[in-house]
Amino acid sequence: MSTENEGNEGTAAEAASSVPSAPPVPADAPQGPPGSTPPAPPQPDATAVQPQVSPAYDPATTPMAQVPAAPQPQSPPPAPQSAADAGWPPPPPAVPAYAHGAQGGGPVWGPPGQLQAPGAPRKRGAGGLVAAVVVAALVAGGIGGALGYWAADSNDSSNSSGSTTITASANPQDLKRDPGTVAGVAAKALPSVVTIDAQGGDGEGGTGTGFVYDKEGHILTNNHVVASAAENGQLTVTFSNGKKYGAEVIGRAEGYDVAVLKLKNPPQGLTPLELGNSDQVAVGDSTIAIGAPFGLSNTVTTGIISAKNRPVASGDGSGGSNSYMSALQTDASINPGNSGGPLLSAGGAVIGINSAIQSTGSTGQSQAGSIGLGFAIPINQAKNVAQQLIKTGRPVYPVIGATVTMDEKTGGAVISDQGTGGTDAVPKDSPAGRAGLKPGDIITKFNDTVVDSGPTLIGEIWTHKPGDKVTLTYKRGGKTSTAEVTLGERKGDS
Missing domain, CATH: 2.30.42.10 (PDZ domain)
Structure with missing residues (x-):
C-alpha cells in the first residue's frame, strides 16, 4: 500500500524501504451516442447473438487505462473493472502516488495494488488530465443545456394551453440544510478549505488542497503538495469565494508528509476548521472529503472509515525520503488534487488529512483515480507535527x-x-x-x-x-x- 501522497527520508529511523509508483485510474467505458437507433429485434427463427465476454481482469497485469473490447456494435460496451523510522536515518526514496493534482509517482504499499498520493508534483504540461476533465464537463454541459432548453420550450407550449409553471425560489435561505446533514457540514466547512497552486522555479508544480488551521492565517496541507515550490517557487491559495492570497512555507515534515503555510496578507474573520479526535474514530463511521480532484475545486465526496491503523509508505517521486503513516482508510472518492484536504467526520470535525490513494495497475502514467481506497493522516498526529512546525519550523x-x-x-x-x-x-x-x-x-x-x-x-x-x-x-x-x-x-x- 502507500500513498502521499504527496515526501520523505532515506533510511527511516535507521530503516529503509522503497515503494513502487502508482498509475492512473481509467475513465468510464465509452457510451453510445445519445439518440442512436436501437437494433431491430431478432426474428423468431433467428439465432440470438450472444455478447462476447471479455477476459477476466487481473489488477496485477491489466493496464488501468485499458477498456475491455466491446461485444457487438448493438450492445453497450461493458464498463471497465477498476480495480518508521525505528530509529534514524530515514528510508530510501520511493516514487509516490499522491492525492494531489500533479504528475509524478505516488505512495505505494505492497503488490499488486499501488498506492498513489492524490497530489504529487507535476510538470506544467501534465495539466492534460485536468483539461480533459474540463472539456468533458463542457461537453456534458452543452448536452444538458440542450435538453434543458427543450424542456423549457415544452413548458412554454403547455403554458399557452393554460397550465401553470412553478419555479424554485432563488432565495439562498431556501438552500439551507440542517447542520447534521452532509450538505450542512459542507456548507460550513467549504469557506475554510482552500485550493493550493504550487509553482516551482523550474516549472514544476501542481494543485492540491489545504484548510485553515488557525485565525493567524496558517494553512495545513501535505508536504508533497508544496515541496516543488518550497524553496524558490510561488504558492497561491484560493478560497471557495474565489479570493486569492499569496502564501509561504512555515515548515515541512517530509517523513510525516505534513506542511504548514502562512498567508502573507490573511483576511479578517478566518474560521479554522474544528479538529476532531482520530483515536476515537471507528470503522464504519461516516466521512466527508473536500478537495480539488483534477483541479475541480470545492468538490465534496462522502464515504465511511473502511479501516484504521493501515500502514502506508510513500515518496514524493523526486528522490527524496519516504513518509510513513498509520493511516485512516476511507472509501470516500479521493483523486489527484485532494491531497492536503480535510477528511471530516459526520459532525464536521477534521479527523484526517487526505494524502494517498491506491490504484490497481500500471500504464506507465503517473496519475491515479479513485477506486474507493483512500488514505488519510490521522489528525492527532498531524496536529502534533503542525504545532512543532509553527513553533520551530522543523519537525x-x-x-x-x-x-x-x-x-x-x-x-x-x-x-x-x-x-x-x-x-x-x-x-x-x-x-x-x-x-x-x-x-x-x-x-x-x-x-x-x-x-x-x-x-x-x-x-x-x-x-x-x-x-x-x-x-x-x-x-x-x-x-x-x-x-x-x-x-x-x-x-x-x-
Missing part, C-alpha cells in the same frame, strides 16, 4: 534508535545486522540498545498493535512523541520477549 521524529529492514513479508520488523554506512544497527546508548534489543531481533508488536514489517513499525512509532514509553514485543532465537522503550528524538531539516 521532530520519535525513534527507537535501531535500524530495521524494510522487507514487506518478514513476519515483523527485523533489526538489521548493520546500520547506515556500516554503523551499529543498535547503538548501545540508543533507546533500543538500553532496552536490550540486538541485531536479528524481530519486533512483532508495538504496544498492542501487530507489526508485520519495518514500514508498519515506523508508522506506529511516528504516531507518538519523543519521551513516550512503549512496549515492544520481539522474537529472538524462537523465544518471545518484551522490552520497555522510551522513545528518543531526531530533529529533521524538513
Whole structure:
C-alpha cells in the first residue's frame, strides 16, 4: 500500500524501504451516442447473438487505462473493472502516488495494488488530465443545456394551453440544510478549505488542497503538495469565494508528509476548521472529503472509515525520503488534487488529512483515480507535527534508535545486522540498545498493535512523541520477549 501522497527520508529511523509508483485510474467505458437507433429485434427463427465476454481482469497485469473490447456494435460496451523510522536515518526514496493534482509517482504499499498520493508534483504540461476533465464537463454541459432548453420550450407550449409553471425560489435561505446533514457540514466547512497552486522555479508544480488551521492565517496541507515550490517557487491559495492570497512555507515534515503555510496578507474573520479526535474514530463511521480532484475545486465526496491503523509508505517521486503513516482508510472518492484536504467526520470535525490513494495497475502514467481506497493522516498526529512546525519550523521524529529492514513479508520488523554506512544497527546508548534489543531481533508488536514489517513499525512509532514509553514485543532465537522503550528524538531539516 502507500500513498502521499504527496515526501520523505532515506533510511527511516535507521530503516529503509522503497515503494513502487502508482498509475492512473481509467475513465468510464465509452457510451453510445445519445439518440442512436436501437437494433431491430431478432426474428423468431433467428439465432440470438450472444455478447462476447471479455477476459477476466487481473489488477496485477491489466493496464488501468485499458477498456475491455466491446461485444457487438448493438450492445453497450461493458464498463471497465477498476480495480518508521525505528530509529534514524530515514528510508530510501520511493516514487509516490499522491492525492494531489500533479504528475509524478505516488505512495505505494505492497503488490499488486499501488498506492498513489492524490497530489504529487507535476510538470506544467501534465495539466492534460485536468483539461480533459474540463472539456468533458463542457461537453456534458452543452448536452444538458440542450435538453434543458427543450424542456423549457415544452413548458412554454403547455403554458399557452393554460397550465401553470412553478419555479424554485432563488432565495439562498431556501438552500439551507440542517447542520447534521452532509450538505450542512459542507456548507460550513467549504469557506475554510482552500485550493493550493504550487509553482516551482523550474516549472514544476501542481494543485492540491489545504484548510485553515488557525485565525493567524496558517494553512495545513501535505508536504508533497508544496515541496516543488518550497524553496524558490510561488504558492497561491484560493478560497471557495474565489479570493486569492499569496502564501509561504512555515515548515515541512517530509517523513510525516505534513506542511504548514502562512498567508502573507490573511483576511479578517478566518474560521479554522474544528479538529476532531482520530483515536476515537471507528470503522464504519461516516466521512466527508473536500478537495480539488483534477483541479475541480470545492468538490465534496462522502464515504465511511473502511479501516484504521493501515500502514502506508510513500515518496514524493523526486528522490527524496519516504513518509510513513498509520493511516485512516476511507472509501470516500479521493483523486489527484485532494491531497492536503480535510477528511471530516459526520459532525464536521477534521479527523484526517487526505494524502494517498491506491490504484490497481500500471500504464506507465503517473496519475491515479479513485477506486474507493483512500488514505488519510490521522489528525492527532498531524496536529502534533503542525504545532512543532509553527513553533520551530522543523519537525521532530520519535525513534527507537535501531535500524530495521524494510522487507514487506518478514513476519515483523527485523533489526538489521548493520546500520547506515556500516554503523551499529543498535547503538548501545540508543533507546533500543538500553532496552536490550540486538541485531536479528524481530519486533512483532508495538504496544498492542501487530507489526508485520519495518514500514508498519515506523508508522506506529511516528504516531507518538519523543519521551513516550512503549512496549515492544520481539522474537529472538524462537523465544518471545518484551522490552520497555522510551522513545528518543531526531530533529529533521524538513
